[in-house]
Amino acid sequence: MILNNDATGILAALVNRDISAADLMAQTLARIDAVNPAVNAIVAQRPADDLLAEAKAADTTAPKGPLHGLPIAIKDLAETRGVRSTFGSPVFADNIPTADSLMVARIRAAGAIIIGKTNTPEFGLGSHSYNPVYGTTRNPYDATRSAGGSSGGAAVALATRMLALTDGSDMMGSLRNPAAWNNVYGFRPSYGLVPGDPVGDTFLHQLSTNGPMARSIRDLSLLLQVIGTLDARLPHGMAAFQPLPDTSTMSGITIGWVGDWGGYYPIDPEILTLCENALEQMRELGTTVVSFIPPIAPEQLWHAWTTLRSWAIATKQAPLYQNPKTRDLLKPDMIWEIERGLSLSPLDIHNASVIRSKWFAAFASQTEVDVMALPSAQIFPFNADWHWPKTVMGRDMDTYHRWMEVVVPASLTGLPALNVPVGFGEQGLPTGLQLIGQRGTDARILQLGQTWHAATDWPNQRPPHFPP
Numbered sequence: 001m002i003l004n005n006d007a008t009g010i011l012a013a014l015v016n017r018d019i020s021a022a023d024l025m026a027q028t029l030a031r032i033d034a035v036n037p038a039v040n041a042i043v044a045q046r047p048a049d050d051l052l053a054e055a056k057a058a059d060t061t062a063p064k065g066p067l068h069g070l071p072i073a074i075k076d077l078a079e080t081r082g083v084r085s086t087f088g089s090p091v092f093a094d095n096i097p098t099a100d101s102l103m104v105a106r107i108r109a110a111g112a113i114i115i116g117k118t119n120t121p122e123f124g125l126g127s128h129s130y131n132p133v134y135g136t137t138r139n140p141y142d143a144t145r146s147a148g149g150s151s152g153g154a155a156v157a158l159a160t161r162m163l164a165l166t167d168g169s170d171m172m173g174s175l176r177n178p179a180a181w182n183n184v185y186g187f188r189p190s191y192g193l194v195p196g197d198p199v200g201d202t203f204l205h206q207l208s209t210n211g212p213m214a215r216s217i218r219d220l221s222l223l224l225q226v227i228g229t230l231d232a233r234l235p236h237g238m239a240a241f242q243p244l245p246d247t248s249t250m251s252g253i254t255i256g257w258v259g260d261w262g263g264y265y266p267i268d269p270e271i272l273t274l275c276e277n278a279l280e281q282m283r284e285l286g287t288t289v290v291s292f293i294p295p296i297a298p299e300q301l302w303h304a305w306t307t308l309r310s311w312a313i314a315t316k317q318a319p320l321y322q323n324p325k326t327r328d329l330l331k332p333d334m335i336w337e338i339e340r341g342l343s344l345s346p347l348d349i350h351n352a353s354v355i356r357s358k359w360f361a362a363f364a365s366q367t368e369v370d371v372m373a374l375p376s377a378q379i380f381p382f383n384a385d386w387h388w389p390k391t392v393m394g395r396d397m398d399t400y401h402r403w404m405e406v407v408v409p410a411s412l413t414g415l416p417a418l419n420v421p422v423g424f425g426e427q428g429l430p431t432g433l434q435l436i437g438q439r440g441t442d443a444r445i446l447q448l449g450q451t452w453h454a455a456t457d458w459p460n461q462r463p464p465h466f467p468p
Contacts (some may be wrong), residue, residue: 001468003031006216007070007165014069022068025055025113028071030160035466038143041156042073042163044084045116054113062164065317067226069109075154075167076117076125078210080104085112086312088131090329102197103167103210110226118153118166123317124347125333127177127377127404128387129153129214132331136384139181140463141429145381148178152214157183160466161460165219167227167317170417171208171434172309173376173407179213179419180376180432184459185449187220190439191414192341193241198233205312206236206414209222215459217450218244220418224442240320241442248447250285256292256369258409264298266393267378270425272361275375278422278452285451292369294409295362300355305408306399307344307352314341333400347405360413364438371448376419378406378431387402410434416442418449421458428464 002010002019013019029048035044051071058069074080079085079097081104086092101106107113122131127154130136137152139145140160147156151168155178158166168175170188179186194210196202212223221244228241257279260267279289293356313336320326321338330338363372388400399401410417416439419432437445462468 001027005164007214007219008216010164011070013069020328021055021058021113022052022427024069025051025071026139028115028162029185035160035162039138039140039147040135041119041137041147041153041160041468042115043076043117043153043274044086046083046114048182051113051115058111058113058408060125063111065110065226067107069117070112070165071163072112072165073108073109073116073118073157073163074104074114074379075151075169076120077150077169078167080114080117083117084118086123086133088133088225089121089324090132091317092411093133097120102195102231106227106229107167113378117150118157120150120153122331123334124150124169124171124174125331125337126150126400127173128386128388129178129289129405138384139381139429140466142381142427143181143465144384146181146384148181148377148381148388150174151213152178153184155179155184155186155279158182158184158213158461159461159463160253162231164215165223166213167210167212167223168213169208170411171258172401172411173404174408176296176376176417176419176434177404181430183421183430183461184213184215185217185220185421186350186411186419187211187224187446188417189224189442190416192236192238193228193442195231195234195237198231201278202234205315206268206410207309207312209414217446217453220449221446238296244443244446244450248450250282250287250448250451252286253371253448254288254369255279255282255371255373256290258294258372258374261298262293266377266395266427267406268380268393271375271378271380271431274422274431275373275423278420279373281455282452285455290369292372294372295366296359301359301408301412302405304352304355305412307348308412311344311349312336312341313337356412363413363415370437371445372409372436373405374409374434375437376407376434378403380427380429380431407434410436413439416445418445420449420452423458424461
């Protein structure tokens with residue numbers, strides 16, 4: 001089945017006329033009909049007749065770009081022209097944008113056929129993709145479990161072969177957590193590589209970024225080449241992402257294994273074992289792996305993170321909170337973030353950013369390791385009916401997102417971070433490992449991932465409960 005190929009392979013088949021865009025679309029729609037009802041990953045799907053007509057038109061026109069004819073669904077946090085874009089919130093349940101966000105415009109211009117959206121938690125808050133508009137996205141390896149989030153719908157669509165390539169976004173692990181829990185790749189690029197929309201303030205907030213998700217590293221590179229180009233209207237931009245070389249190696253790279261940071265993070269021991277087994281295999285592939293304790297106290301990172309995150313959320317969503325009609329539609333986690341953010345003083349924000357600056361400088365100046373490694377999640381996928389896990393390994397979680405604290409070291413300072421799958425626990429649930437580099441070393445991190453993929457190809461271990 002063509003849908004078992006990665007996006008690069010599918011696009012090659014389209015170019016070689018081994019399959020038509022119309023046939024590809026027909027197979028994609030049939031796969032969605034067969035699989036999506038059990039997992040609820042793709043939402044706001046466009047009418048089949050319109051999609052088939054668009055695919056037939058792609059067969060008779062010159063290629064628009066590198067994604068010509070490829071079906072894609074956009075994460076439901078991005079404005080998408082003509083497609084219901086709800087952000088998972090009843091506030092925007094009827095929102096149909098008349099223009100694309102910058103990222104979506106680039107994907108469309110590259111020739112992709114946008115079939116609908118992928119599900120996400122309300123406003124992307126929390127690493128569990130459920131909302132009052134579309135309901136819960138479920139894990140294809142066990143439908144009673146969470147798919148993660150906030151790019152949960154995207155990860156599930158990849159794992160179940162409904163799509164070969166998806167976009168995601170990552171503030172607090174929203175690319176890495178669902179990728180780990182669905183046995184695929186998710187890459188949070190260096191902040192600035194993938195530009196956001198040039199509207200409102202573009203200087204202050206550097207916590208969230210868009211990025212690619214896929215079943216192969218070459219597909220991550222492919223989408224990065226489309227969305228990772230400079231926009232001169234934005235102040236923190238980087239040079240355009242260049243294609244990865246055909247060959248890659250792990251030789252000469254030192255990976256620093258942080259693990260549970262000396263016991264600070266509560267992490268399922270089985271996850272630590274799977275990650276350590278993967279690191280041993282990476283050692284056999286040519287890396288040097290050493291224990292590494294980052295040169296900062298993790299408590300400082302958490303304090304700075306929660307301060308800057310609440311401030312960023314409050315500055316964006318305060319109007320919804322201040323309007324009684326929309327405030328009643330917000331979930332408690334959003335209200336908590338906004339109220340906390342509005343209560344912060346300028347000095348609170350400054351002090352948090354000083355910690356952020358200290359951490360960035362400390363990691364950039366250390367010479368012990370090239371890459372930092374941490375688990376991508378502290379637990380395996382939890383019960384899909386929960387809002388969030390209240391305890392992890394016997395420790396109480398004092399916020400709705402504390403159980404994902406392990407992703408903060410990369411998010412706080414905009415470092416590139418790749419989730420690589422590392423296998424399955426005793427209950428058949430997948431997990432992953434974060435490979436984190438210095439800002440701007442995106443290609444190096446992806447080359448490590450490419451070597452790992454060639455040696456393991458974990459995403460080919462498909463969910464067992466779906467047709468091949």
